[in-house]
Amino acid sequence: MQKIILTVFGLLLCANVLSQPLAKHDLQSNRLANVWDEAIPLGNATVGALIWQNGEKLRFSLDRADIWDMRPMAGLHRKEFSYQWVQGQVAKKDYKPVQQFFDAPYDREPAPSKIPAGALEFAINDAAKVKSVNLSVSKALCEVEWESGMKLKTFVHAIEPVGWFRFENLKAGLMPDLVAPKYQGKIEEGGAVNSLVGDDLARLGYKQGSVTKQKNRIVYEQEGWGGFKYQITVQWSDVKNGVMEGVWSISSQYPDQKVSPSSSAVTERALLRGYTKDYASHSLWWNKFWAQSSLSVPDTTLEKQWYLEQYKFGSAARRGAPPISLQAVWTADNRRIPPWKGDFHHDLNTQLSYWPSYSGNHLEEGLGYFDHLDANLENYKRYTKLYFGTDGLAVPGVTTLDGTEMGGWIQYSLSPTVSSWLAHHYYLQWRYSMDRDFLKNRAYPWFREVCTFLENITVPDSSGLRKLPISSSPEINDNKLSAWFPENTNYDLSLMKFAFSGAKELAVELGLTKDADHWQEVLSEFGDYAVTENKELMFAASLPYNESHRHFSHMMAIHPLSLIKWEDGADAQSIIKNSIERLEKIGPDYWCGYSYSWLANMKARAKDGEGAAKDLSIFAKAFCLPNSFHVNGDQTKSGLSKFTYRPFTLEGNFAFAAGLQEMLLQSYAGFIEIMPAVPADWKEVSFNKLRAEGAFLVSAKKVNGVISEVKIVAEKGGVTRLKQPFQKWKIQSASGVTAETPDDEFIELKCKPGGTIILQRTH
Numbered sequence: 001m002q003k004i005i006l007t008v009f010g011l012l013l014c015a016n017v018l019s020q021p022l023a024k025h026d027l028q029s030n031r032l033a034n035v036w037d038e039a040i041p042l043g044n045a046t047v048g049a050l051i052w053q054n055g056e057k058l059r060f061s062l063d064r065a066d067i068w069d070m071r072p073m074a075g076l077h078r079k080e081f082s083y084q085w086v087q088g089q090v091a092k093k094d095y096k097p098v099q100q101f102f103d104a105p106y107d108r109e110p111a112p113s114k115i116p117a118g119a120l121e122f123a124i125n126d127a128a129k130v131k132s133v134n135l136s137v138s139k140a141l142c143e144v145e146w147e148s149g150m151k152l153k154t155f156v157h158a159i160e161p162v163g164w165f166r167f168e169n170l171k172a173g174l175m176p177d178l179v180a181p182k183y184q185g186k187i188e189e190g191g192a193v194n195s196l197v198g199d200d201l202a203r204l205g206y207k208q209g210s211v212t213k214q215k216n217r218i219v220y221e222q223e224g225w226g227g228f229k230y231q232i233t234v235q236w237s238d239v240k241n242g243v244m245e246g247v248w249s250i251s252s253q254y255p256d257q258k259v260s261p262s263s264s265a266v267t268e269r270a271l272l273r274g275y276t277k278d279y280a281s282h283s284l285w286w287n288k289f290w291a292q293s294s295l296s297v298p299d300t301t302l303e304k305q306w307y308l309e310q311y312k313f314g315s316a317a318r319r320g321a322p323p324i325s326l327q328a329v330w331t332a333d334n335r336r337i338p339p340w341k342g343d344f345h346h347d348l349n350t351q352l353s354y355w356p357s358y359s360g361n362h363l364e365e366g367l368g369y370f371d372h373l374d375a376n377l378e379n380y381k382r383y384t385k386l387y388f389g390t391d392g393l394a395v396p397g398v399t400t401l402d403g404t405e406m407g408g409w410i411q412y413s414l415s416p417t418v419s420s421w422l423a424h425h426y427y428l429q430w431r432y433s434m435d436r437d438f439l440k441n442r443a444y445p446w447f448r449e450v451c452t453f454l455e456n457i458t459v460p461d462s463s464g465l466r467k468l469p470i471s472s473s474p475e476i477n478d479n480k481l482s483a484w485f486p487e488n489t490n491y492d493l494s495l496m497k498f499a500f501s502g503a504k505e506l507a508v509e510l511g512l513t514k515d516a517d518h519w520q521e522v523l524s525e526f527g528d529y530a531v532t533e534n535k536e537l538m539f540a541a542s543l544p545y546n547e548s549h550r551h552f553s554h555m556m557a558i559h560p561l562s563l564i565k566w567e568d569g570a571d572a573q574s575i576i577k578n579s580i581e582r583l584e585k586i587g588p589d590y591w592c593g594y595s596y597s598w599l600a601n602m603k604a605r606a607k608d609g610e611g612a613a614k615d616l617s618i619f620a621k622a623f624c625l626p627n628s629f630h631v632n633g634d635q636t637k638s639g640l641s642k643f644t645y646r647p648f649t650l651e652g653n654f655a656f657a658a659g660l661q662e663m664l665l666q667s668y669a670g671f672i673e674i675m676p677a678v679p680a681d682w683k684e685v686s687f688n689k690l691r692a693e694g695a696f697l698v699s700a701k702k703v704n705g706v707i708s709e710v711k712i713v714a715e716k717g718g719v720t721r722l723k724q725p726f727q728k729w730k731i732q733s734a735s736g737v738t739a740e741t742p743d744d745e746f747i748e749l750k751c752k753p754g755g756t757i758i759l760q761r762t763h
Contacts (some may be wrong), residue, residue, distance in 0.1 A: 013413045017474040020138045020290045021312025024300070025307035027135035027627060037648045038062055038625045040135045040142045042156040042163065045318035045368065046349075049156055049163050051142050054385060058144075058152070059179075060163070061333035062118040065322040068401045069111035069204055076105050076407045077236065082386045083457075086410065087469050095481035098410065103479050104393025106341075106408040110203040111225065112400045113646040114342030116331045117250050118220055118232050119179040119508050120165075122203035137311040141279075147657050156315070157278055161251070161263075164278060165236075167244045174244060176234055178218040181663060184208045198336035199568040219264055227255040233263035235271055242521050245275045251675040289314045294360040295664060296686040302660055305620040308628040308629035309657035313356060316650065322401060323372045324353040326649045330629075339647040347397040347474045348411035348551060349597045351421055352594060355560065355601075355658035358432045359665055361691040370429065370442060373422060376403030382420070384453060387414060395419040395447070397474075409479040411472035416457055420495035424561060427502045434695040434716040444510060447503040454496055455522055461487070465527040466748045468492055473539045473553040489540040494557035497526055501563075529557060529564075529676050535571075537579040545582050548589040550643075553597055555579055559602045566605055567669040576606050589642045592632040593623030594652030596640075599661035603614050604666070611680050612663050628653065664700075668691035671721035671746060674700045674710055689713075694720050697749075711758045714751030722747045726761040735760050 032053035033039045039050035039061065050061040050732070080101055088099050108136055118417075122567040128146045144152040153170040164701030183206040220232040230253070236246030247270045249263040270278060297303050313521045316328035325344050332338040345348055350369070357366035362422035383405055384394040396405035398413040402554050407413055426443040429686075431434075458466040470484045473491040477483035507516035530541040540553045557563040558579065564572050582600060588595065600615040622636045629654035633643040663677040664687050672692045677683055688702035701708055707725045714720075714737070724745055731739070736755030739746045749757060 004450045006392075020287070020294070021307045021311075022138075023136075024571060025137050025304050027133075027137075027308070029626070031130050032058070032133055035463065037629055037631065037646065038627050040133065040201055040627060041153065041312065041315060041330055041629070042140065042142060043315035043329040044156050044158055044161070044597040045316050045321035045324075047156060047161045047163065049154070050142070050330055051154060054121065054125075054522075056124060058122040058124050059333075060120055060154070060165075060248070061330075062117045062163070062250060063331045064117050064161075064230065064252055064327070065329050065331045066252050066401060067117050067230050067250070067331075069113050069117055069225045069227075070228065070254075070400055070402065070404075071111050071247065072404070072405050073105050073112060074109050075135055076102065076405070077386075081387060082418070083469075090470050090481065090484045093481060099479055102407050102410045103184055106398070106406060106413075107205060110199040110337060112341070112343075112404070112406055113145055113199075113204075113337045114202070114325060114331055114401075115204070115224070115329070115337065116181050117230065118181055118222075119333060120248060121177045121179055121385050122174050123177070137307055138286065138290060139283060140311070140315065140636060141465060145264065147572045149549070155279065156441070158282045158289075159272075159318075160270065160278065160281075161266060162247050162249045162278070164270075165246050165248075166274055166275055168242060168633065169285045170239050170242045172243055173239050173276065176218065176236060176246065178211055178220050178232060178309075180209055180211060180220050180222065182208075182251065183222070183256050186309075186337075198332060198334070198339050201335055204337075217264075217267075224265060233267045233570060235267045237271075247271055247275075247278075249554070257682075284480045286314070290360075291689075293687070293689045293691070294430055295660070295690070297660070297664075297685055298682050299617070301620050302613065302616050305616075305624070305628065306660050309356065309653050310360065312607070312628070313362065313365065313657070317362070317368055319364065319368045319371060321368055323369045324650060324654075325351060326651075331647070333646070339649070341406070343406060344399045344400065344401075344403075344423060345397065346395055346418045346564075347415065348594070349649060349651040351425065351560075352598070352655040352658075354425060354654070356426050356654050356661060359661040359667075359690050359692070360657060361689050361697065363429065363433050363691070366429065367584070369425065373446075374404075379403040381449075388416065388457060390453060392451075392456055393419050393449035394453055395422055405469065409483075411479065411483045412474040415472065415474070415492075416454070417492045417495040417499075418466060419446075420499040421556075423447050423450050423502060427506075430506070430761045431536055431693040432695065434718070438512060439506060443513075444503070444506045445504055447499065448515070450499050450504045453520070454499060458496070460628050461527075463527070464525075466496075466522070466525045467527075468496075471540070471626045474551050474743075476539050476543075476549060476551075476553065485540045486669035487530075487541050487543065488527070489554070490537055490552040490674075491556055493526060493529060494561055494563055497523065497557075498561045498563060500526075524633075531575060534582075535574045535578045536582045537575060545579075545586065548586050548591065550590055551582065552595065552602070555583075555602065559598070562668045565669050573606075578603075580606060580608075582609075588640055591641050592643050593619050593630045594632075594649075596623065597652050597655035597659055601655065601662050604659060605668075607677050609663055609677040609682070610657060612677050613682075616656055616659050619652065624651065626757070630656075660746040661690060665690045665692060665698055666696070668697075671723055672696065672698060672712070673723045674698070674707055674725040675702060678702070683727055692720070694718055696720055700725070706761060711756070711760065712751075713751065714749070714753065714755040717751050717753035717755060719750050722749060722759075725759070728762045729759050730762050731757065732760045 017250040039052035149169045154165040156163045187200045215239035219233045234248040249266040251263040430443045471492045473489040504519040530538040596615045596619040600612040603611040631646035633645040634641040683705040689697045699711040734757040737757045738750040
């Protein structure tokens with residue numbers, strides 16, 4: 001064993017790693033989009049805007065994340081609303097009443113639902129043709145230039161609920177118009193039985209709000225269901241030296257809640273600060289955001305897409321705001337309720353949306369997710385008691401802004417293991433941050449409640465092993481009677497196993513020996529995963545993976561839960577490899593965009609860099625619109641999916657970012673591995689400050705096909721192992737670190753808080 005005591009300190013950074021996005025990562029065009037879902041997105045997780053051209057008018061589609069119709073789902077909470085009642089219907093093979101009571105209301109009723117706020121429009125002379133459109137992702141600034149010389153600069157402030165616009169080179173005034181959603185009028189059919197299309201806004205039954213116009217100010221006030229109100233205000237200056245500046249804001253107010261500042265008060269304060277001062281503070285936030293991590297890969301499509309995903313994450317995730325819903329702050333501007341009501345889907349969508357926050361080193365932004373879950377804890381417990389009839393914690397798979405259940409296909413919308421998947425995020429936040437306060441006061445309490453619930457609800461099977469009374473795998477066999485299985489599906493089983501194993505690990509960390517022993521005992525009572533003779537994961541023991549499906553629910557144990565790891569050896573590798581091969585053999589007929597992103601993550605875990613890069617490339621090229629929005633269907637119509645529609649949702653975008661990060665850095669198996677799944681022809685690769693479990697910040701670069709340098713910063717200190725990234729190496733510099741090389745495979749690092757080491761390859 002070689003032991004090296006490191007005392008020299010160096011500040012050399014890995015060279016050739018981007019610290020900020022470059023111009024090549026921007027969205028650039030010579031025209032404005034003429035449809036809302038291809039528009040330029042701006043946002044700060046509370047308010048957002050989409051910049052596009054609606055006929056001859058420049059349009060800002062405005063949104064605020066907490067503008068919701070919160071009425072209870074009509075017909076859902078009846079006396080039959082019970083897991084036990086559903087079990088009885090399944091046993092009797094009389095499933096139609098379940099569909100009518102719990103599924104049909106979601107499509108039949110227009111609300112509860114996220115709703116749009118409104119829009120700003122500017123009449124642009126038809127002769128004023130657009131010359132260029134640019135979204136600077138580094139500045140979060142959209143700039144439009146017309147051939148007439150007129151220019152627009154617009155941004156949504158990073159931390160204030162305001163959006164700014166500045167027109168330059170104006171020859172005359174440019175009057176904004178505030179356009180209200182059409183809540184009255186003839187109802188256009190097409191959405192009442194199709195949550196994908198979205199219902200007509202007029203079905204909400206609102207009285208049309210008022211628009212008040214004053215000199216240099218317009219105010220729109222709208223009352224929604226149950227006394228909820230929201231207000232939009234736009235204010236602007238007179239034209240001076242060809243320049244006109246203006247600001248808009250949206251405020252919301254729910255009955256019996258603390259009174260929030262009105263949008264009019266917010267815009268007044270913003271005008272006092274001014275465009276220049278607000279842009280300066282906005283830029284400071286984004287500079288800090290971009291300094292958190294960066295990367296460079298030779299595939300320009302993947303690199304640009306990653307920066308666009310990071311930009312959207314920074315625009316949609318923030319503490320003090322609701323977490324990322326299906327469309328975040330970019331609700332559909334098509335006079336309809338958004339697809340799937342723009343709600344919070346916890347059967348996949350919110351989970352995938354936060355995948356990149358961990359290794360991407362954006363834990364602070366990710367905390368907004370946990371703030372939301374913790375704030376709604378009592379509501380979840382009410383639901384748990386009401387529907388499951390037991391204590392502990394279950395979370396509905398489909399919820400409103402305050403966590404209330406909305407119904408839908410109940411195999412996922414009322415699944416008993418949703419809270420287990422959410423527990424995985426609490427686990428990741430702890431492992432990547434090593435924040436003991438978060439562990440003690442948030443992560444472990446969540447696990448404890450989840451495991452209490454699962455222990456209460458599971459029953460012994462004929463072999464004495466624990467099982468759910470009825471089990472499912474999201475969307476497998478749709479919403480039919482056959483969607484319920486008498487045995488644990490691999491989906492439910494993997495989530496329950498993870499919950500108890502995670503609870504044990506966290507209890508040990510906190511010194512709660514009695515708890516840890518109990519969770520281990522319950523964990524030992526679960527059976528093995530259902531695997532074919534060819535070592536392929538199945539939906540359940542009675543159903544192999546025999547049809548194309550977008551949700552890889554049967555493979556949760558591989559990714560994201562890391563219960564079956566490549567590093568476990570030949571048997572685990574066979575299961576991973578064969579299960580992926582089975583997916584591809586059955587084919588992608590009924591995949592959507594996020595399926596490719598998820599598969600790329602799994603292939604990265606299988607150390608298949610070429611395969612991961614291929615699937616990420618398919619996602620970026622076939623399942624995204626020109627503004628980078630993921631729209632689920634194959635836009636090339638080239639057979640990559642039979643879905644060719646375009647409902648916009650965000651989870652595929654963020655799962656893409658996580659996939660590229662997974663190719664560059666992995667730490668789930670108890671050690672740090674540098675570039676474990678990089679294609680052989682990627683000769684020049686670098687990344688800066690990606691985060692590993694244990695709160696280690698890692699930077700590395702590959703030059704001429706060889707990893708040449710690695711830097712590790714131990715944020716919280718501790719011990720980690722680094723899989724040898726090079727055959728021969730030297731310590732370029734270090735401080736507060738002791739390194740040992742116990743074998744040829746690993747370097748063991750013992751670090752003080754803030755300890756730093758830079759390793760370099762030697763020839």
